[in-house]
Amino acid sequence: MPKKEIELPYRVSYLSILDENGQLDKELEPDIPEDLLLKLHRGMLLARRFDERMLTLQRQGKIGTFAPIKGQEASQLGAVALLEPSDWLVPSFREMPSELWRGKKMENILLVYGGYNEGGHIPSDLNDLPVSIPVGTHPLHAAGIAYAMKYRGKKDVAMTFFGDGATSEGDFFEAMNFASVYQVPLIFVCQNNQWAISVPRSKQTRSRTLAQKALAFDMPCIQVDGNDILAVYAAAKEAVERARSGGGPTLMECITYRMSVHTTADDPKRYRTDEEVAEWEKRDPLVRFQKYLKDKGLLSDEKIQAVDEEVKSEVKAAEGRWEEITRKTPDPLDMFEHLYAETPPHLLEQRAELERELAEKRKEADNG
Amino acid sequence: MTNGVETLRKVTYREAVREAIREAMQKDTRVFLMGEDVGHYGGCFAVSKGLLEEFGPERIRDTPLSESGFVGAGIGAALGGMRPIVEIMTVNFSLLAADQIINNAAVYLHMSGGLFNVPLVIRSATGGGRQVGAQHSRSLEGWFAHIPGIKVLSPATVEDARGMLWTALEDPDPVLIFENSGLYNMEGMLPAGAGAVDIDRARVRREGKDITLISYSASLFKSLDAAEILSREGIEAEVIDLRSLRPLDEKTFLDSVAKTHRALVVDEGWRTGSLAAEISARIMEGAFYELDAPVERLCSAEVPMPYAKHLEEAALPQVDKIVDLARKMVKADG
Structure with missing residues (x-):
């Protein structure tokens, strides 16, 4: 009965393909069709502009409290881009880019924050769930859905999003345990945006990575540069393929940054410095991706300008439709x-x- | 069916619940049972004994010891097209899943603007009286009855234990079924063709004219025993079995109070802020001018349930206490 080491074959990979200076690792570059690359760029820009507009509408008192997404466009779209329409998206409350990508209408999102629960309606051809406000309780729903898909012999997978704060919640661990025990087709996507309201990542956990929390459940995991859409896409592709082929769940930790407020009810100047924000602005996922697409010859400044005008007018049109609906005060x-x-x-x-x-x-x- | 007597058979409450689960599993492949020890062990109260062998591990699932986990996953499975029966071993452990029940299952339909029902059934044992101490003897069903968006059932008879589950599974909304652990060994007569029963109406279990005893679950039988004793003294008590704790079928007990003019609520929960308080208030609102005496409540002592047998018995509502209180109420005005 000696005292001995149990060798566990665990390690945590970190993946970065396009760094903050726009340098590309060609060996790791995923093979993404050109039209999808352009669609992803458009999706990121649309989410950025819509987010900005929502902030203005909130400050004007036209909508209620919401959680801005600025800075997290890549760490979401790189992952949801892998989902089929019949797959399940199980979001928290900061997944507007993902929701738009999946086909939710902007006027519906405005309706939610304008006080109309009907805004929670999901287009009928999608299986997505509405936003979940209690932190970290919804990954369990994703685990249950994934279990149902497995039981019913379907090929659909579930993907759930949550933040770094949620990884301290018991439900997150219970969800990983459940998903791993039953080997269900589920991808956990952690948006590690460094702040849980005012509590920094360093105070959330002593763990060196959030990804490693999956190791206790013998679950594959990976940490990626979340502001690098190529890395997010590559990691999500592997995770989704594993889930779809019966290989069970994966935890992805996307390192990103909440460039704006936690919610519109919050003032981040009270707990973080302008210098820190400025550092992360240099790693803006949108700027980085635009450089990549320009280098590839897929975009130019003029084209970017044109797409920008297009998405801005889309936002404006959606706002018009929303105003039309809300002309009638809710009963x-x-x-x-x-x-x-x-x-x-x-x-x-x-x-x-x-x-x-x-x-x-x-x-x-x-x-x- | 020529001879009514022959069509009745004796079953325990436990067997009645098991039959209900078995029938639901046979009728609908979307139904599965999930919880702690429900598989090989057959359930901590032996309710699911034999079901693993009959239906296999895909449908009778032993889960990790993780209440929030399997309730949350049950919500997800319900959203994903299944009809889960989630067993929380006892209501005491439901506290670990309270957020999933109250903050998720109960509001999903609301949060989705009417798009997503959660057809989830949660079964859980409740109640004291088995000498298992403060942390295993709570009666928290009244708490859950406070929450809009869920339905809360409390089957007392073997017929309800047999029949409520299927109706609950057919309900598009989350339904909690609380089974008093003291009832599992109770025997009762079940008609051979027993099946689904309604889950929204109270029942008059004994008719009377002098006082209404309003109760549910294990306290129902204490109330019926008390009514029997009172009857020998010339006091005819009407006994109401609430059956559904949310929504409450107030018409049945208000009608009864209009007849008897006195009401005593017997509830194993704690008195302050209790279901008994709610019923008392409803009588005040709906039948005040019918009353010949103030509404009274007989609840558990407001202490953690004692472990010692004689203390536990003293803490819970008992037949003699019901008899004493009812007698005082009836005799107070002559």
């Missing part, structure tokens, strides 16, 4: 909808009570 009685498939008697009573109150108030107002 307070709607709050009783969508609680049960069939509204039970006590809720119908509460609804009727509110209806009477509102009618009386209207009557009072009319009588001046």
Whole structure:
């Protein structure tokens, strides 16, 4: 009965293909068709512009609190680009680029933050779930969905997104354990954007990487430069193929940065320095990808300008459609909808009570 | 079916639940059972004994010891087209899955603007009286009954233990079924063709004219025993079995109070902020002028459940306490 070392064949890979100076590792460069490269660029730019516009609308008081995505376009789109429409996207609350990529309409996203739950509607040809606000509880839903896909003999996979803060939640570990025990087709995509509101990554965990948390579950993992869309794509391709072919789950840690506020209810100047933000701005995923595409001869400054104008007018048009829908103020009685498939008697009573109150108030107002 | 007596058979509450699970598994391949020790061990209360052999490990799944994990995964599986029955060994451990139940399952339909129902059924043992100490003897079903977006059932009879599950599985919304662990060995008569029952109505289990005892689950039988004793004294108690704790079928107990003019709520939960408090308030709102005496509540003592047998018995509502209180209420106004 000697004391001995148990040799575990574990290591964590780090993947970077296009560095912050735009230097490309040609050996690792993934083979992405040109039209997909351009589509990814367009998706990143659209998400950036829409995010900026949403921030303005929030500051004008037209929409409520939301979580901006600036800086995380590559670390999301590089991964969701691998999904088929029938696959499942299980997002947290900062996945607007992914949602748009999958086909959710901008006016729907505005509806959500304008107070209309109908904005949560997903186009019927997609299997995506609505945003999940409690931190880290939804990877379990993704695990259950992936289990259902496996049980039903489907080839579909699930992909779930969450932040660095979520990796400290118990549910995250329970999800990895469940997914690994049952070997379900699931890709965990951690958006390590360095900040969980005001708590930095260094205070979140002593672990050197977040990716290594998968090792306890004998689950493949990888850490990638999340601001390098080529690296995210390459890593996600391997993970999705593994999941689809019955090889079980993978954890991807995308190192990225939340260039904006946590949510619009937050002031990051209270906990991080301008210098830090400036450092990360140099690693902007959009600028880097544009340089790559220009070097490849797929884009020019003029073309970028043209795409930019296009996406801006798309955002404007969506905003117009949203304003049209919201011209009608939500009916307070709607709050009783969508609680049960069939509204039970006590809720119908509460609804009727509110209806009477509102009618009386209207009557009072009319009588001046 | 010529002879009604012959068509009845004696089963335990445990067997009734097992039959319900078996039938659901046979009827619908989307149904599967998942939880701690439900497979090889046959469930901590032996409810799923034999089902692994019958249905295989894909459908009778032993899970990691991870309540939030398998409840969350159950939500996901329900969203992914399955009809999961998730067993949380006892309600005490549901606290580890409270966020998944309250903050996720209960609001998914709302958050998705009406797009995603969560057809999930959670079964869990509840209640005290088995000398297993404070951390294994809670009755928290009243807490869950506070939460909009879920339904909370409490089968007391073998017929309900047999029949509520299928109706719950057919319901598009999350349903929690609480089985009092003290009932599993109870025997009852089940009609041979017993099957699905409604899950939204209370039942009058004994008719009476002098006082209404409102109860559910294990306390129902204490209330029925009390009614029997009271009857010998000339007091006829009507006994209501709530069956569904959310939504509450208030019409049934308000109608009864309108007849008897007195109400005593018997609830194993703690008194403060309890289901008993809710029922009392509803009677005040809906039948105040029918009352000849203040509504009374008999609940568990507001202490962690004692381990010692005699202390535990003293902490829980008991037949003699129900009898005493009911007698006082009826005799108070002559």
